[in-house]
Amino acid sequence: KAGVTQTPRYLIKTRGQQVTLSCSPISGHRSVSWYQQTPGQGLQFLFEYFSETQRNKGNFPGRFSGRQFSNSRSEMNVSTLELGDSALYLCASSPRQNTGELFFGEGSRLTVL
């Protein structure tokens, strides 16, 4: 089985721009979660989607949004980028929601200049 695939792997943006990150979960997995990873902060939960519905949301501003498609693929969008948004954005999938057993992709590293 193919693992979780995230694209793009690396990207550089400037302040004020927006960015869209994509995640393809493991086949058969219907839950997709997004995390932001920064040095010193660890992994911060952004949101979880299950069956195209956002089931849970972390403490991030409204500039961070996401969606899930009928094939379970997910995208997250960050608008009006700030320098502090520079981070590794990780997507994780699982066959069910509300589980501690997540399968992570390798992440999309965003640098905001």
Added chain:
Amino acid sequence: QQQVKQSPQSLIVQKGGISIINCAYENTAFDYFPWYQQFPGKGPALLIAIRPDVSEKKEGRFTISFNKSAKQFSLHIMDSQPGDSATYFCAALGNNKLIFGTGTRLQVFP
């Protein structure tokens, strides 16, 4: 409190030694406690996990010790190997969220 506090931030161990990473939590609603291992350039991968009705779980060289009354749990890596060098995250599941600690960078020297 939706926090999981992890220590130490970094750890250096000699090959063959024991690595110990500690985590503490406040929220009694947490009911599942996994540990994840992350190598540079890779996403975290589930290593081992425990539920609060068990005080210890062992898988090979990796052991989780869980103290429910103290709201603490720890990861012990026996006979640490250079290949164990990675960042380790504890986590806790509760209220439909998986909350991670801030990570411990483990370096095992030959």
